[in-house]
Amino acid sequence: MFCRCENRFGAEPNELVCPVCLGYPGTLPVINQHAVDLATRLALALGCVVERRSVFARKNYFYPDLPKGYQISQYDEPLAEGGSVPLPTGGNVRLHRIHLEEDAGKLLHEVPGGGPLPGRSLVDFNRCGVPLVEIVTEPEIRSPEDAQACLQTLHQILLYTGASDGNMEEGSLRCDANLSLRPAGSDALGTKTEVKNLNSFRHVARALGYERERQLHILAAGGRVEQETRSFEPASGVTRSLRSKEEAHDYRYFPEPDLRPLVLTEGRIERQAELLPELPWVKSARFRNAYGLRAEEAALLSGSASLAAYYERAVAAHPTGAKSIANWVMTEILRELKQQDVQLIAPERLAAIVALVDSGELSTTAAKDVLSEAWGSEESPDQIVDRLGLRQVRDDRQLEAWADAAVAANGKAAAAYRDGRKQALGYLVGQVMKASRGTAEPQAAREILRRKLA
Numbered sequence: 001m002f003c004r005c006e007n008r009f010g011a012e013p014n015e016l017v018c019p020v021c022l023g024y025p026g027t028l029p030v031i032n033q034h035a036v037d038l039a040t041r042l043a044l045a046l047g048c049v050v051e052r053r054s055v056f057a058r059k060n061y062f063y064p065d066l067p068k069g070y071q072i073s074q075y076d077e078p079l080a081e082g083g084s085v086p087l088p089t090g091g092n093v094r095l096h097r098i099h100l101e102e103d104a105g106k107l108l109h110e111v112p113g114g115g116p117l118p119g120r121s122l123v124d125f126n127r128c129g130v131p132l133v134e135i136v137t138e139p140e141i142r143s144p145e146d147a148q149a150c151l152q153t154l155h156q157i158l159l160y161t162g163a164s165d166g167n168m169e170e171g172s173l174r175c176d177a178n179l180s181l182r183p184a185g186s187d188a189l190g191t192k193t194e195v196k197n198l199n200s201f202r203h204v205a206r207a208l209g210y211e212r213e214r215q216l217h218i219l220a221a222g223g224r225v226e227q228e229t230r231s232f233e234p235a236s237g238v239t240r241s242l243r244s245k246e247e248a249h250d251y252r253y254f255p256e257p258d259l260r261p262l263v264l265t266e267g268r269i270e271r272q273a274e275l276l277p278e279l280p281w282v283k284s285a286r287f288r289n290a291y292g293l294r295a296e297e298a299a300l301l302s303g304s305a306s307l308a309a310y311y312e313r314a315v316a317a318h319p320t321g322a323k324s325i326a327n328w329v330m331t332e333i334l335r336e337l338k339q340q341d342v343q344l345i346a347p348e349r350l351a352a353i354v355a356l357v358d359s360g361e362l363s364t365t366a367a368k369d370v371l372s373e374a375w376g377s378e379e380s381p382d383q384i385v386d387r388l389g390l391r392q393v394r395d396d397r398q399l400e401a402w403a404d405a406a407v408a409a410n411g412k413a414a415a416a417y418r419d420g421r422k423q424a425l426g427y428l429v430g431q432v433m434k435a436s437r438g439t440a441e442p443q444a445a446r447e448i449l450r451r452k453l454a
């Protein structure tokens with residue numbers, strides 16, 4: 001945020017450091033313009049008011065992963081205020097503020113890849129000074145599930161705007177969740193507790209669910225909830241106290257004397273507004289209207305900008321197949337995407353396969369074989385269909401020949417059908433499919449058999 005160190009996860013400890021982020025005496029911070037621009041774009045995407053002037057402040061505390069003895073953050077004049085996060089259920093979570101700050105380093109309590117270090121800790125300063133935005137909501141989320149949904153939507157917006165890679169396992173997105181209870185009908189919120197550093201969507205919902213029950217038990221027994229910071233243990237699903245209010249820090253905030261206030265020109269903010277992509281909920285609504293998708297389908301396909309772009313490229317190559325392409329992308333393509341390091345089949349090639357199904361030349365079952373052949377191959381779907389002999393046969397003479405053979409070889413089934421046992425027809429269709437090695441168009445085969453047996 002204030003030096004030129006690379007921001008990269010997974011480097012050797014203390015490899016990505018310099019005198020500025022290590023807090024050497026005499027060094028001076030310089031604001032990272034790109035970080036400011038990304039935070040501005042994110043704030044605009046969330047509908048915040050971006051302040052023309054904001055102020056960096058020193059947040060003073062001592063901790064081994066914070067070599068300067070203070071963190072440069074923003075306090076009473078943050079970068080942005082207001083705005084909201086839309087929930088998939090239709091509601092909105094209003095935002096209080098968004099501010100910029102620098103991250104702290106990391107304490108390791110065991111040797112990386114090795115055993116525990118009794119009584120000792122190691123410090124990795126690589127993360128020290130990494131740009132961070134803190135996004136603070138108003139206290140108006142009413143359930144652990146909504147909290148999880150809110151964080152998931154935020155995650156989506158981070159990826160859409162390119163403000164973060166959103167990788168929670170690498171700590172690119174972390175959540176501090178606060179919870180307080182109040183009697184039904186009352187406006188005053190009770191004492192809150194904070195669960196720190198939640199690094200998965202599910203953990204947010206589980207930690208808050210546990211915390212709600214814990215506070216409820218205390219209050220039901222006539223006790224008082226302590227204001228404190230807690231941690232969540234995923235294995236047991238419980239939260240534990242980290243520090244209470246008595247140990248709470250007095251951060252003695254004051255304006256950072258080494259930095260002038262951050263002043264953004266109108267033009268700079270406008271440029272970020274122009275760079276905003278079509279946002280997920282806007283895209284989702286457009287998918288519903290333009291392609292006739294159901295709400296859940298549209299939400300799934302607009303869930304990531306790259307998946308949405310993939311879908312639209314395929315639709316562009318086969319415009320009448322928007323619905324069927326949606327089905328293929330949501331099943332076959334997404335399933336492959338879950339594997340790591342998958343090179344996706346080009347959307348135009350997927351569209352060509354779907355077009356063959358839509359025109360009746362390829363059965364859905366055979367299309368799946370073609371898809372797996374076409375994945376990572378240069379051959380066109382058309383060539384693959386011919387090479388594998390999968391093109392569906394709708395030629396009446398060929399179908400009639402198979403049907404005659406099936407009736408002749410299965411006299412019992414034919415007689416049963418004529419006696420009114422209609423399910424016998426299915427068996428005969430199956431025989432035609434078998435004889436045609438799956439290439440007979442089943443509907444046409446069924447019609448021909450029905451006519452012959454009538």
Ligand SMILES: [Zn+2]
Pocket residue numbers: 003004005016017018019020021022129
């Ligand atoms: Zn540095």
